[in-house]
Amino acid sequence: MFALFYSICTNTKSALCRQAKIWMTRCCGSCPRKKMAHLSQTAQQLWAFPETVQMKFEKDGVKITWRKSMEKEKKAEVRLSPSSMITMETCARQFWYKSLRIKPKEKDRKMLLGTIRHLGFEHTLRTDQPAACADARLTEKETQSINAELLVFYDWWMESGLTPAYIHQTPAIELKIESRHPDDPSIILVTRMDLLAVDEDDEYWLIDWKSGKTKATQCFADHADQLTFMQIIAEDVLQEASIDKIDHLAIVESHPPSAQKNAAVNMIPSPRRGAAQVEDLLSKTRVIADRIRNQEFFATSRYGFNSPCNLCEYQSLCANSKDTAGFHIPPGINIPTGLFEEVS
Numbered sequence: 192m193f194a195l196f197y198s199i200c201t202n203t204k205s206a207l208c209r210q211a212k213i214w215m216t217r218c219c220g221s222c223p224r225k226k227m228a229h230l231s232q233t234a235q236q237l238w239a240f241p242e243t244v245q246m247k248f249e250k251d252g253v254k255i256t257w258r259k260s261m262e263k264e265k266k267a268e269v270r271l272s273p274s275s276m277i278t279m280e281t282c283a284r285q286f287w288y289k290s291l292r293i294k295p296k297e298k299d300r301k302m303l304l305g306t307i308r309h310l311g312f313e314h315t316l317r318t319d320q321p322a323a324c325a326d327a328r329l330t331e332k333e334t335q336s337i338n339a340e341l342l343v344f345y346d347w348w349m350e351s352g353l354t355p356a357y358i359h360q361t362p363a364i365e366l367k368i369e370s371r372h373p374d375d376p377s378i379i380l381v382t383r384m385d386l387l388a389v390d391e392d393d394e395y396w397l398i399d400w401k402s403g404k405t406k407a408t409q410c411f412a413d414h415a416d417q418l419t420f421m422q423i424i425a426e427d428v429l430q431e432a433s434i435d436k437i438d439h440l441a442i443v444e445s446h447p448p449s450a451q452k453n454a455a456v457n458m459i460p461s462p463r464r465g466a467a468q469v470e471d472l473l474s475k476t477r478v479i480a481d482r483i484r485n486q487e488f489f490a491t492s493r494y495g496f497n498s499p500c501n502l503c504e505y506q507s508l509c510a511n512s513k514d515t516a517g518f519h520i521p522p523g524i525n526i527p528t529g530l531f532e533e534v535s
């Protein structure tokens with residue numbers, strides 16, 4: 192079948208496959224017709240791609256090596272963070288709204304409290320001083336509750352025996368880091384590291400904050416994708432700073448005071464992730480990146496009594512794309528058709 196599709200250069204016995212439009216052996220460039228510049232753009236891309244398969248065959252006494260790229264075209268870059276991964280796994284349609292930068296006008300209360308809490312923690316880590324919040328957006332009760340947590344956090348930090356690690360003269364607090372996927376460089380893994388700290392034995396701790404009423408368990412700390420994700424990126428970045436590896440992972444959770452209990456801060460250590468967990472997460476990132484490239488943004492309704500879904504702040508827009516009152520929508524954005532809309 193190849194006879195139909197190739198022409199042979201008598202000079203070098205290399206051949207141009209007309210179907211795949213690639214040179215079967217590298218062109219000598221000695222005649223103008225066969226210079227790389229004369230190949231189509233696709234052929235040049237294929238030629239430049241290092242991952243190739245080779246096939247050898249003989250035609251009319253001429254030995255031909257046929258080389259073909261494993262990849263037909265370069266993939267679009269996809270940036271993935273732990274939160275975008277979770278959103279894609281929870282509901283790809285919600286990810287779609289976020290990727291279109293459609294935002295609810297009213298900021299989620301839990302997110303607002305979380306941001307303020309993080310700022311207080313950051314202040315304590317940078318200054319070794321307790322933080323106090325006086326944010327006009329909070330009610331008096333919320334302010335008292337956050338301040339109680341910030342005070343307990345300060346006590347925990349001063350007794351922890353940890354100090355922030357430094358990467359290129361910068362304390363590793365709320366540090367944005369990123370690295371390319373080791374098996375697919377078109378995927379860029381990004382995260383904001385809450386804290387990388389070093390203990391009295393010179394061991395490194397990668398720590399993530401968690402807050403809320405639900406208590407984190409040891410099982411959660413040992414399996415949380417977020418920590419695995421951060422370990423993968425951090426270890427890649429830390430090599431430049433001559434730090435070999437992360438020794439420990441941990442969730443530090445903060446609980447607001449309740450009628451029965453005072454505010455509390457609690458650290459749940461977890462061993463560094465092993466090869467199987469790392470490989471599992473890296474495989475998942477490839478699947479999710481492909482789903483994003485293929486625009487597979489289906490709504491993820493639930494089984495049983497949880498369907499139809501009302502799980503997120505996009506609920507009204509998700510039902511009807513014309514119900515835009517509660518959202519900031521960038522100009523020129525085509526809103527995905529609502530699930531309960533008639534499409535003509």
Ligand code: SF4
Nearest residue numbers: 282285500503506509
């Ligand atoms: S309302 Fe439900 S289906 Fe719609 S985007 Fe939110 S989580 Fe997804």
